[in-house]
Each structure stands twice: as structure tokens, then as C-alpha cells.
Amino acid sequence: MILVTGATGNVGRHVVGELLCANAKVRALTRDPATARLPSDAEVARTDELPLDGITSIFLNPAVFWNGVDDLLSRAAGHGVRRVVLLSSSAALAPDPSSELAARHLDIERAIEDSGMEWTFARPGEFASNALAWRDAIRAGDAVREPYAAARTEPIHERDVAAVAAKALLTDHLVGARPVLSGPESITRPEMVRLIGEAAGLPARFEEITPEEARKELLARPYMREGLVDDLLRLRAGAVGVPSAPSPEVERITGRPARTFAEWAADHADDFR
Numbered sequence: 001m002i003l004v005t006g007a008t009g010n011v012g013r014h015v016v017g018e019l020l021c022a023n024a025k026v027r028a029l030t031r032d033p034a035t036a037r038l039p040s041d042a043e044v045a046r047t048d049e050l051p052l053d054g055i056t057s058i059f060l061n062p063a064v065f066w067n068g069v070d071d072l073l074s075r076a077a078g079h080g081v082r083r084v085v086l087l088s089s090s091a092a093l094a095p096d097p098s099s100e101l102a103a104r105h106l107d108i109e110r111a112i113e114d115s116g117m118e119w120t121f122a123r124p125g126e127f128a129s130n131a132l133a134w135r136d137a138i139r140a141g142d143a144v145r146e147p148y149a150a151a152r153t154e155p156i157h158e159r160d161v162a163a164v165a166a167k168a169l170l171t172d173h174l175v176g177a178r179p180v181l182s183g184p185e186s187i188t189r190p191e192m193v194r195l196i197g198e199a200a201g202l203p204a205r206f207e208e209i210t211p212e213e214a215r216k217e218l219l220a221r222p223y224m225r226e227g228l229v230d231d232l233l234r235l236r237a238g239a240v241g242v243p244s245a246p247s248p249e250v251e252r253i254t255g256r257p258a259r260t261f262a263e264w265a266a267d268h269a270d271d272f273r
């Protein structure tokens with residue numbers, strides 16, 4: 001049986017779906033089974049109970065383990081778990097001691113390597129689903145306010161991250177691999193907002209703000225800490241004028257092209273209406 005942590009998350013929900021489609025047995029973890037809306041053919045369990053009996057592989061979402069993964073890994077080894085597929089981050093590629101994002105993901109990767117279990121570290125860059133943070137502004141007819149309008153990124157559809165994770169859980173092809181994952185195209189924030197507006201049939205607008213204004217707005221959001229905000233702004237500033245470098249890994253691993261941001265916007269049009 002495969003344990004999916006963060007099973008209601010952007011990626012986790014699709015990991016559950018992919019595994020069930022492949023007829024795998026799934027135990028899906030959530031803090032609140034009553035509101036999780038998980039498929040009835042998955043076994044749903046509480047995150048704080050962490051039931052590991054019968055589990056052979058784990059999809060590990062770091063968002064669930066803010067206090068570290070040591071306890072999870074030692075209990076998993078004790079239960080004979082053989083494989084961990086980590087939702088890591090491309091931030092782990094540029095180990096910069098001042099980057100909280102890099103340090104956090106690298107620490108977890110090292111702990112998994114040291115555990116002796118088989119592993120795959122999926123290292124996606126920016127999620128397209130981060131654009132859901134613009135939902136309130138777009139619904140209200142307000143401008144999406146972001147800095148660095150010329151910065152280009154390659155946002156990845158959560159379904160593509162999940163498809164890679166499912167391959168890593170269901171086959172032996174990705175054992176010991178650290179695939180860097182991205183969307184298929186390099187795109188700016190104003191282009192993303194325009195594509196959401198077209199998909200949702202709304203007049204979505206973009207307004208560039210200064211990095212200082214963005215800092216204040218980001219810090220006002222729940223769960224945003226200073227180190228993380230610094231990382232996000234540094235990444236964005238570094239993406240201005242940088243040539244596009246989409247990763248070929250989604251297509252190589254899944255056999256189908258990575259989904260574009262326009263496809264993501266079409267899939268999520270209702271979220272913005």
C-alpha cells in the first residue's frame with residue numbers, strides 16, 4: 001500500500017488519483033477526513049495518527065512535516081517501508097546558505113538519503129497553482145499586483161508533478177533520480193494574468209508594484225515568514241531577462257508533453273469566477 005501525505009494538496013490529490021487509476025492501494029492522509037473529499041476507494045487516515053502498517057512506499061509532502069521528517073523516517077524504516085518519493089523543489093539546485101527554501105528541501109533530501117530507503121526527489125520549480133493567490137483580486141475586478149513584470153518563469157501544472165511522482169511510486173525507473181520539473185514554456189506574470197482572464201471570461205488586469213510594496217503585502221499573508229519572502233523576491237528578481245530554460249523531464253518521464261499555463265488556466269477557470 002502507498003501512503004500519500006498531504007493528500008488534499010495541490011499535488012497530493014492528483015497523486016491519489018493517478019495511483020488509484022493504476023489500481024494501486026492508497027492510504028491518503030489528511031488532518032480532517034470529514035472535510036477532505038477524498039475518493040472512496042482510497043483508505044483515508046488522520047495525519048496525526050500516521051498509520052504505517054502495510055505501507056511499502058510514501059509520497060512525502062514537506063508542507064505536512066514543518067517540524068522535520070526524522071520521526072517519520074525512523075518509524076517508516078521500523079515498519080519496513082522501502083521507498084520515499086519526496087516533493088522537493090528546484091530551489092535545492094542552488095544551495096545558497098541564505099536561502100531558507102534551498103536549506104529546507106536539502107535537509108529533508110539528506111535525511112531521506114541517510115535513511116537507507118530507496119528515494120526519488122522530484123524537484124519542481126514554481127507551481128502554476130501559486131496563481132490561485134490571485135483569485136480574490138481577479139474575482140473582485142482588482143488588478144493583480146506583483147513586482148518584476150518582466151521576470152519569466154516556467155510554471156508547472158500540479159497534474160504533471162503528480163504524474164511524475166506516480167511514476168516514481170509505481171515503477172523502478174526513478175529510483176535515485178532527482179528530476180528537475182517545469183512547465184513547457186517561459187512566461188511573465190502579465191501574460192499569466194491575461195491567460196486566466198481569457199479562460200475565465202473576465203477582464204483580469206496586472207499592475208506592477210515595487211519589490212518593497214510586494215514585501216509588505218507578502219508578509220501580511222498567513223504563514224509567510226521573512227526568510228521565505230526574501231527567497232521569493234530574490235528568485236523573481238533573478239528571473240528578469242534570464243533566457244528561458246524549460247525542463248524536458250515531464251515529457252521524458254511521463255511520455256506526454258508538460259501542460260501549458262493556458263491549459264492550467266482552463267482547468268481552473270471556475271476558481272476565478
Ligand SMILES: NC(=O)c1ccc[n+]([C@@H]2O[C@H](COP(=O)([O-])OP(=O)(O)OC[C@H]3O[C@@H](n4cnc5c(N)ncnc54)[C@H](OP(=O)(O)O)[C@@H]3O)[C@@H](O)[C@H]2O)c1
Binds near residue numbers: 008036061
Ligand atoms: N508552491 C510552489 O511553487 C512549490 C515549488 C516547488 C516545490 N514546492 C513544494 O511543494 C509543497 C506544497 O505542495 P502542495 O502545493 O501540493 O501542497 P499544499 O496544497 O500546500 O498542501 C498539502 C496538504 O498538506 C496539508 N497540510 C498543510 N499544512 C499542514 C500542516 N502544517 N500540518 C499538517 N498538514 C498540513 C493540507 O492537507 P489537510 O488540510 O487535508 O491536512 C494540504 O492540503 C511545498 O511545501 C514545497 O515543499 C512548492
